[in-house]
Amino acid sequence: MKFSQRLAYYLGGLLLGTIIVVYFLQAKAESRNVSFCYLPNCRVLQDLRKKPLHYSPESEATLKENWVTLQDIKNCMQYGDVDFSTSNEPFKGGKIYFIKGKNTKGEPITVSMVNYSDKVLLNEIKKD
Structure with missing residues (x-):
């Protein structure tokens, strides 16, 4: 042959x-x-999405200002980019993650979340 x-x-x-x-x-x-989620960004966002979300007083005040909505936060948790250079640091008994995303108006925002073993705390929301 x-x-x-x-x-x-x-x-x-x-x-x-x-x-x-x-x-x-x-x-x-x-x-x-x-879902096949092997990259670090995808794994962190997936872990944050599957836990119940709690709000800090600062984040509740920011949400009441109406320039960002809860849907914007959920979109950041789905499609955002985790800033690993400043994230994954111990913070108040958990690990803090900074997620960059956009609100519905297209403005860049940064969401900081504290990941605990049983919940996620929405710590702060900032405009970039």
């Missing part, structure tokens, strides 16, 4: 095997509502 025929058989089998594996992994992920 020539090299080109062996290469064709190899590539055909590799393609068929890849399609089968992707099909089964995708079906498994859809049936269990699993």
Whole structure:
């Protein structure tokens, strides 16, 4: 058998095997509502989203000013960027994270959250 025929058989089998594996992994992920979140930014945001959110007095006062809404905070927790150069530091019994995002008007904001083992505290919201 020539090299080109062996290469064709190899590539055909590799393609068929890849399609089968992707099909089964995708079906498994859809049936269990699993997300593949391996990057540090994604893992931190996912951990913050799955815990109950509590508010500090400073954040409640900022939310009452009406330039930022709770939906903006949720969007930051979903699509924001964690600033790891200043985050992941011990703070009041938890770890503080600074998340950069935007409000509904498109203005950049920074949200600081304290991650405890059982809850997340919305510490402060600032305009950049």
